[in-house]
Amino acid sequence: MTQGIRVLMGGEVRTVPVADPCETVLEWLRRTGRVGTKEGCAEGDCGACTVVLGEERDGRLRYRAVNACIQFLPTLDGRQLITVEDLKGPDGALHPVQQAMVDAHGSQCGFCTPGIVMSLFALRHEAPGADRETAMDALAGNLCRCTGYRPILDAAAAMGTAPDAFDAREGATLALLRSIRRDGALAVETEEGRFHAPRTVDELAAVLVANPDATILAGGTDVGLWVTKQHRRLDPVVFVGEVAGLATIVEGPDAIDVGAGASWTDVMPVLARHWPSLGELLRRFASVQIRNTGTLGGNVANGSPIGDGMPALIALGATLVFNRGGERREIAIEDHYLAYRRTTLRSGEFLERVRIPLPRPDQTFVTYKVSKRFDQDISAVCAAFRLTRGPDGTVTDFRAGYGGMAAIPFRARGVEAAVVGRPWGLDAVTAAMAAAQAEMSPIDDMRASAAYRRMVARNLLLRFHHETRGHVARVASHG
Numbered sequence: 001m002t003q004g005i006r007v008l009m010g011g012e013v014r015t016v017p018v019a020d021p022c023e024t025v026l027e028w029l030r031r032t033g034r035v036g037t038k039e040g041c042a043e044g045d046c047g048a049c050t051v052v053l054g055e056e057r058d059g060r061l062r063y064r065a066v067n068a069c070i071q072f073l074p075t076l077d078g079r080q081l082i083t084v085e086d087l088k089g090p091d092g093a094l095h096p097v098q099q100a101m102v103d104a105h106g107s108q109c110g111f112c113t114p115g116i117v118m119s120l121f122a123l124r125h126e127a128p129g130a131d132r133e134t135a136m137d138a139l140a141g142n143l144c145r146c147t148g149y150r151p152i153l154d155a156a157a158a159m160g161t162a163p164d165a166f167d168a169r170e171g172a173t174l175a176l177l178r179s180i181r182r183d184g185a186l187a188v189e190t191e192e193g194r195f196h197a198p199r200t201v202d203e204l205a206a207v208l209v210a211n212p213d214a215t216i217l218a219g220g221t222d223v224g225l226w227v228t229k230q231h232r233r234l235d236p237v238v239f240v241g242e243v244a245g246l247a248t249i250v251e252g253p254d255a256i257d258v259g260a261g262a263s264w265t266d267v268m269p270v271l272a273r274h275w276p277s278l279g280e281l282l283r284r285f286a287s288v289q290i291r292n293t294g295t296l297g298g299n300v301a302n303g304s305p306i307g308d309g310m311p312a313l314i315a316l317g318a319t320l321v322f323n324r325g326g327e328r329r330e331i332a333i334e335d336h337y338l339a340y341r342r343t344t345l346r347s348g349e350f351l352e353r354v355r356i357p358l359p360r361p362d363q364t365f366v367t368y369k370v371s372k373r374f375d376q377d378i379s380a381v382c383a384a385f386r387l388t389r390g391p392d393g394t395v396t397d398f399r400a401g402y403g404g405m406a407a408i409p410f411r412a413r414g415v416e417a418a419v420v421g422r423p424w425g426l427d428a429v430t431a432a433m434a435a436a437q438a439e440m441s442p443i444d445d446m447r448a449s450a451a452y453r454r455m456v457a458r459n460l461l462l463r464f465h466h467e468t469r470g471h472v473a474r475v476a477s478h479g
Helices: 025-031 096-103 113-126 132-138 150-158 170-179 201-210 223-228 264-274 276-284 288-293 296-302 309-316 413-419 426-439 450-469
Strands: 004-009 012-017 050-057 060-067 080-082 186-190 193-197 215-217 237-239 249-251 255-259 319-324 327-332 337-339 350-357 363-370 381-389 395-403
Touching (some): 004 170, 004 186, 050 170, 060 113, 060 288, 080 170, 132 150, 255 296, 264 288, 264 296, 276 363, 296 309, 296 350, 309 350, 309 381, 363 450, 381 450, 413 426
Antiparallel strands (some): 004 012, 381 395
16 A cells, blocks of 8 residues: 555656545645645536646647546546646746737636636647637636636637647656556555555456445546535545556447546547537537546446436447456446436446447437537436438337436337337327327426426427428527
């Protein structure tokens, strides 16, 4: 067991003692004097706490913006941490991103500015010369109450693409990161709790069998809130972010095999290539910071009824592969959810992979998100449909998944049965809408009433019919 981690900061390797494995990176930074990083929401929404992590990916240095407020300190082990204090030059000169913010008058009160600067820093390195729409996506997780976003977007356009000091040091940075890479698992034990970071699937399986009550930590986009908002003590924590075999994405002849530890940032382009509608959904359901750390597997295994990934995966016919001590079982995703926050996950078991059947030429897939805001908002209704038609236009298979409406994401089997075996016409869709009315018992909450949710659930079926029949063009709206 160790009480310290190794982190690259300011061009130097630092050994950082860990007093509490669930202390967040934000808390640690501010406790140790790096107060440029701010706390706004402590739940990964506002972006004021944005920092950048650097790590080696495919032989090059990759920079990704993350929310320090929900990132646990031990997850930094073996990585580079960049905060706003690191951007200035040795003579105090501003970084090109900072200078662009000054020139474009992109800062007013300044509270949110460090997080915005760090998001733009990551964008400049990962997508140099990005267009305005890409910059808007990169900043969707950074809220600004004072300035408004036009001057900030002007700064994004003006920050340039010329190599900076971080580019010049890339070779040396990679060498330092390789020097602190661990050969084996990380294990931290303090008076406040225990933290395990296994490196292989077999090690992960063994740790969870030995600690069946452990909290599994992936991106921390939900688990982090258990600590910052609910003040829960998590002991032990098992971090899956170092398990290489859990982050792979394999495209086979019939299905995509996605490791449960693969981040949404890595999964998104693969899914979007096969299902463009799903790619558009994923742009909206989280910020870049959340997609950089949050995982498809965490979204699925956690079982939140407002997770936007599940309705699409239900409609696509995805299956889940679970592992307990090396013994595996596979179930349909819709069978995994039993009640609010209750799933089929067994003691000592973890989700290892998600298998998603590839599309066929006779299939049409669409997913819809209805929310009050376009960016980074919780769905009032999320729906996904996969339609399979025969040569004569008869529906041979129909799958419908819904989320944001009830205690669990669910498969609407009554809706499906109403259209299978019928021509894909208005009569079939009318029957499906009637089935939705009878089958669904949505909730009332601050996001929408039950009556509204039921109406939207029906009308999305009609919209899908119109779009697949070619009667109307794609509608740009909050849907």
